[in-house]
Amino acid sequence: MGCFLCKSVSELNSEQSLGEKKKKKKTESEMAGKMKSEASSSSRTTTIINNGRGETKLADCGRNRSSCGYCKSRGSTSISHGLWAHSLSVNDYQDLLDRGWRRSGSFLYKPEMERTCCPSYTIRLRAADFSPSKEQLRVARRLQRFLDGDLDSNKSPKLKDDSSASKEAHSCADTQYSSSEVKRCSSSNGAEKTEGEPFLNSLTDIITNAVCTCIESGVFPNDIQLPKASVKKVSQGKRKLFVEGSETLLYSSNIAFQISAAIKRAKPALEHVHQPRVSNDTVDENKLCPKTIAEKLVSSLNQLAENSGLSVKACNGHINFYSGANKAYLDGSSEIVDNSEGSATVHESKVCSSTNNHEGSSVKKRKLEIYLTRSSFDPEEFALYRRYQINVHNDSPSRVTESSYRRFLVDTPLIFVPPTSDGTVPPCGFGSFHQRYVIDGQLVAVGVIDILPRCLSSKYLFWDPDFAFLSLGKYSALQEINWVKENQIHCPSLQFYYLGFYIHSCNKMRYKAAYRPSELLCPLRYEWVSFDVARPYLDKKAYVVLSDCAAQQDEESSSPNASEQAMEMQHHDNSVEDTNDVLIPQREEMDDAEYDDSSDNDSGGESNLPESIQGDDGDIGNLLIGMRGTYMKYKDLQRAFGSRERGDLDSQLRRYLHVVGKELGERMIYSLG
Numbered sequence: 324m325g326c327f328l329c330k331s332v333s334e335l336n337s338e339q340s341l342g343e344k345k346k347k348k349k350t351e352s353e354m355a356g357k358m359k360s361e362a363s364s365s366s367r368t369t370t371i372i373n374n375g376r377g378e379t380k381l382a383d384c385g386r387n388r389s390s391c392g393y394c395k396s397r398g399s400t401s402i403s404h405g406l407w408a409h410s411l412s413v414n415d416y417q418d419l420l421d422r423g424w425r426r427s428g429s430f431l432y433k434p435e436m437e438r439t440c441c442p443s444y445t446i447r448l449r450a451a452d453f454s455p456s457k458e459q460l461r462v463a464r465r466l467q468r469f470l471d472g473d474l475d476s477n478k479s480p481k482l483k484d485d486s487s488a489s490k491e492a493h494s495c496a497d498t499q500y501s502s503s504e505v506k507r508c509s510s511s512n513g514a515e516k517t518e519g520e521p522f523l524n525s526l527t528d529i530i531t532n533a534v535c536t537c538i539e540s541g542v543f544p545n546d547i548q549l550p551k552a553s554v555k556k557v558s559q560g561k562r563k564l565f566v567e568g569s570e571t572l573l574y575s576s577n578i579a580f581q582i583s584a585a586i587k588r589a590k591p592a593l594e595h596v597h598q599p600r601v602s603n604d605t606v607d608e609n610k611l612c613p614k615t616i617a618e619k620l621v622s623s624l625n626q627l628a629e630n631s632g633l634s635v636k637a638c639n640g641h642i643n644f645y646s647g648a649n650k651a652y653l654d655g656s657s658e659i660v661d662n663s664e665g666s667a668t669v670h671e672s673k674v675c676s677s678t679n680n681h682e683g684s685s686v687k688k689r690k691l692e693i694y695l696t697r698s699s700f701d702p703e704e705f706a707l708y709r710r711y712q713i714n715v716h717n718d719s720p721s722r723v724t725e726s727s728y729r730r731f732l733v734d735t736p737l738i739f740v741p742p743t744s745d746g747t748v749p750p751c752g753f754g755s756f757h758q759r760y761v762i763d764g765q766l767v768a769v770g771v772i773d774i775l776p777r778c779l780s781s782k783y784l785f786w787d788p789d790f791a792f793l794s795l796g797k798y799s800a801l802q803e804i805n806w807v808k809e810n811q812i813h814c815p816s817l818q819f820y821y822l823g824f825y826i827h828s829c830n831k832m833r834y835k836a837a838y839r840p841s842e843l844l845c846p847l848r849y850e851w852v853s854f855d856v857a858r859p860y861l862d863k864k865a866y867v868v869l870s871d872c873a874a875q876q877d878e879e880s881s882s883p884n885a886s887e888q889a890m891e892m893q894h895h896d897n898s899v900e901d902t903n904d905v906l907i908p909q910r911e912e913m914d915d916a917e918y919d920d921s922s923d924n925d926s927g928g929e930s931n932l933p934e935s936i937q938g939d940d941g942d943i944g945n946l947l948i949g950m951r952g953t954y955m956k957y958k959d960l961q962r963a964f965g966s967r968e969r970g971d972l973d974s975q976l977r978r979y980l981h982v983v984g985k986e987l988g989e990r991m992i993y994s995l996g
Contacts, residue, residue, distance in 0.1 A: 376753075377738035379416075379991040380409040380949060383979050387432070393441045393829040400440035404982045406431040408736035409994065413753040416737060417775040418987055420445060420821060422849055426773075426782075428734045433982055434824075436846040442866045443824035445844040446835050446854070447778065450807035450820050454839055462797045469793060470762075472686035523574070526554040526644060530576055532791045533623040539791075540715050542619050543582065546830045547589040550581040554644075573633070574644040579617035583640075586611055613640030623714075689763050693802065698755035700725075700733050704769050708732070711785035732757075732771045732783055749774065749814040760786075760799065768795045770803065778819040779807050800838060825854075827861040845869040849984075941985030943976040949994040957993075 384405035391401040408429050423445050424433045436442045468474040530552040537543045554576045617637035634645050705728050712718040735755035742752045758770040768786035772779055781803055786795040804820050811817055826832040842851040852869040860872045944958030961969055980988045
């Protein structure tokens with residue numbers, strides 16, 4: 324009897340299950356038909372809104388938690404909302420930028436400003452109002468002198484042949500230099516100097532470049548004035564034999580002791596600036612000793628060659644230069660001559676020196692060419708990116724792969740918009756581009772940018788470490804700002820230059836405020852606020868509702884001391900900017916390869932939203948939902964879902980509607996598969 328009942332119940336359940344499946348299938352079939360009939364109408368509406376520039380289709384990744392690459396937190400303290408873009412119109416991405424979003428490849432992310440460890444504010448400037456600082460003007464003049472051949476030739480690396488342009492540089496504690504790196508052609512006014520001075524300047528420049536690299540990679544703090552390097556010749560009586568007489572000490576620098584002292588003096592100020600949660604690696608006692616600093620500098624020296632003329636080593640805080648036993652040291656000319664057979668490099672140096680002596684002012688000029696190309700994979704660009712990541716950011720070679728490079732800087736969901744003649748699109752069109760900087764045929768830098776209806780958005784820049792002395796990060800920013808100015812003639816709506824995220828609690832990202840006058844996006848009301856207004860508030864607190872600061876500033880401006888406070892702020896800004904003499908900034912954003920896509924699904928619906936976002940952001944029923952290649956409004960789809968499934972989806976859509984806004988939510992397609 325028990326078996327019979329069990330069988331009957333089982334058959335009953337089976338029949339009920341079959342009936343539910345048929346009912347669900349019928350409902351889905353009806354909904355699919357309705358979606359197809361209404362999709363054409365929705366498609367026409369969306370196309371009109373986007374000016375015929377394509378449809379945006381997104382998949383919601385929800386809330387994401389990960390470790391922070393800025394404050395180096397160990398826990399999952401970086402919190403953001405993520406979207407995966409299957410396609411993205413330039414109009415929609417422009418509006419997403421103006422709501423605090425940013426893209427990494429096809430992945431879009433928006434920090435949850437009230438919760439994340441390092442609040443990230445979108446920063447921009449109006450190109451027509453840009454006022455370059457003294458340092459930025461110096462960068463432009465320095466590169467022009469380099470192109471004209473007037474820059475001290477000791478600073479100029481030899482441009483590589485095409486066959487060697489993609490070779491990777493590597494560094495170690497015991498670095499070898501070729502005679503081509505330490506023996507340079509004399510400048511036209513070299514006769515006014517002592518015979519040994521040009522060579523000492525060459526070594527000094529090599530160390531200065533290493534200091535720049537360490538600042539860029541975060542080894543040294545970038546918001547204090549570091550001393551300039553100097554190299555001295557070791558007198559004959561003080562020279563010591565090294566490694567059983569095989570090498571002789573010729574030159575030495577004590578820059579590591581000076582840097583250590585400068586960082587220690589600035590330590591109280593640095594600790595005051597940092598938020599409690601921010602890592603204090605830059606002022607770690609273990610990293611302040613001259614010995615460690617010297618080793619860091621030596622490991623950053625990347626001008627290498629097989630035929631070595633000098634070797635450099637870190638020795639108890641000193642940076643020492645040695646000559647090998649098989650190298651002839653000429654005290655009279657301060658040249659290191661390679662006597663090995665067939666040394667074409669040394670031969671070329673001798674010819675160059677001879678030419679300069681006979682022709683006097685004859686100087687070879689260099690040619691800089693800047694190309695703007697659609698985003699695509701290029702082996703030469705990848706080779707440069709790999710060199711840059713390994714040498715400047717100390718990335719492990721195993722992590723710098725072609726696939727990660729493609730995901731980060733090549734893949735783009737932006738739908739290209741070709742140029743038009745009606746003044747609405749620039750000659751290059753709208754979309755994702757790579758801006759290539761080429762000097763005498765050699766690729767020296769690549770800027771990854773998005774050109775949108777109202778702005779040029781700078782995404783990333785990588786450059787040849789051998790050209791660190793040219794500050795290509797700053798120079799490319801100046802070029803991009805100038806590009807916006809020039810193209811306003813063709814496209815009047817194109818007025819702004821976006822620098823990505825500004826993170827006040829991260830010293831490495833503060834350089835972006837040096838491009839003035841800049842504005843920060845309010846994370847609550849999405850209004851633009853002057854950086855000068857926001858700065859004193861950000862000094863006190865990492866997360867600030869900037870629009871409230873602006874309102875408060877307007878009230879305080881009527882006070883008698885307002886003008887005096889403004890003068891004090893302006894003076895403070897100038898003094899900070901002047902400390903960036905050796906800073907080579909890098910517009911660095913989060914690599915999606917390091918982004919944790921694990922969704923943190925909260926239950927409970929709207930009550931789980933942060934306090935500031937529990938307002939009415941619109942009706943989720945008007946959101947466009949994509950299924951099976953078609954889409955329609957959510958209110959017309961709700962009955963296709965069960966009550967529990969619909970409850971979870973409602974909660975998810977409310978959060979999505981808040982982070983993208985009512986206008987975008989009603990024209991972008993929310994894909995459910």
